[in-house]
Amino acid sequence: MKSGSKLERVLKAGHFAFTGEVGPPRGANVDAIREKLKHLRGNVDMVNVTDNQTAMVRMSSWAASIICIQEGVEPNFQMVCRDRNRLAMQADILGAYAHGIRNMLCLSGDHQMFGDHPQSKGVFDLDSMQLIMMVKKMRDEGKFLSGSDIDVKPQIFIGAAANPFAEPFEWRVHRLAKKVAAGADFIQTQCVYNMPKIREWVRRANDMGLTEKVYILPGVTPMKSIGMAKYMQSKVPGMDVPDDIIKRLQGVDKKMVADEGIKIACEQIAEFKEMKGVAGVHLMPIEWEHMVPEIAERAGVLPRPEI
């Protein structure tokens, strides 16, 4: 065991992992996180705690992760390269570990121009690849990036992101290989809507032997409305929403669009359960946490294993 986190134990035991996500509040509203977590507890193995997502200031991800632990939900502490230099990153990793955080997701982060402080200085001292390497070095060698010794090393299960849909497609699997080489233990992907493309990407990862070295959890986000699907298709960088998803949502009664979105998500999860090289699914129900129990039920991923 690298970290002993619940996610690691679930994956190692060969269970199909099911992870969720929670965005910290735009303030110190602890009750708001607790309310979201109520819907996630017992229905997912772990929740990603986003780090100033879309470059909007929120409660810090490590602090919100500690609240998750208090509420009995294992957190996946997200860290972006945009807001911290290598000193702050290492300090926060040690602090997070000291408070019981055992999973981390290493990300570049959305550019600061998208958020509420577009004038800010983006740090990007390290990129996500170098962040993965650094966490691995801290964990496996017990050394800081500088090479000096760490007094009690952080045992972290290292996560990374992948976007199988952004150009150039041919390079995507090589970038995954780089993340694996850097030390990623698990990968959570961008929201998947283009199934033929993800099949091809996973097939290539299988061919390169990558899926034997890393657990891959494709991202699933149910469409809540036709407007959301169109927005994701045209406005969200790196997102690939094929027209037939929109057509399918348009083809049902207005009242049933959200239900159809859940149906599509459940079909995806059913396929991922059978897909060679896929170890689980990462569910990102954007501001739809209360629907997680129903989605988990309908996707047939309950009960979650207790190990």
Place this chain on the structure above:
Amino acid sequence: MIVAERKPFDEIRNMVKGYKKVLTVGCGTCVAVCLAGGSKEVETLNAELNLAFKKDGIEFGAHTLERQCDMEFLSELDAKADNYDCFLSMACGAGIQFLAERFPEKPVLPAVNTSFIGVNLDVGWYEEKCRACGQCVLGMTGGVCPVTMCAKSLFNGPCGGTNKTSCEIHKDQPCAWLKIYERLAGQGRLEQIMAISPPNDWSNQKPRKVIQPGYEERLKAMHP
């Protein structure tokens, strides 16, 4: 070259008001080429200032040096400096600082904002190309700078924000890492970016000096 843009006129006007004799100092090198601070721009700015301060009786002189980043050329101003109570420099930030160093008793005001190290795309159109990071990796990246041309200065791109060949920040900004990939793929050199680039040494985080090889002894003798 170093590319600069003239500051908004109101900002310049607010800086110089209250002085009686102002010398507008142009620079004949980079900022002249990029049409921001050469002799022509000095003339234009002074014409605007004369118009704005007609009633206040401020006198604006003009002098464009070959280079403001060179003491040898700055010395041209020694004789006339006493005639002015303020300098308004149209050079880049380096030139402005060197002018201020030459005349430490004199207020030196910037008339331009120094934008970047860049290239000439067309007359009046420039693009940033270099951040002077001090650790050039262009050999590895097919001649496309990841520090400057990638909005996140990634050394192991492209990130997930690559958007239909564009950067996530704007559809008109090409993804630098897509360009790097295409350039290297075209040259059959993709192995250049297969290995992980280690964390960068950001040597541009402190004031830097360069002494070229062979000049150490001479400089030691001249500046003990």
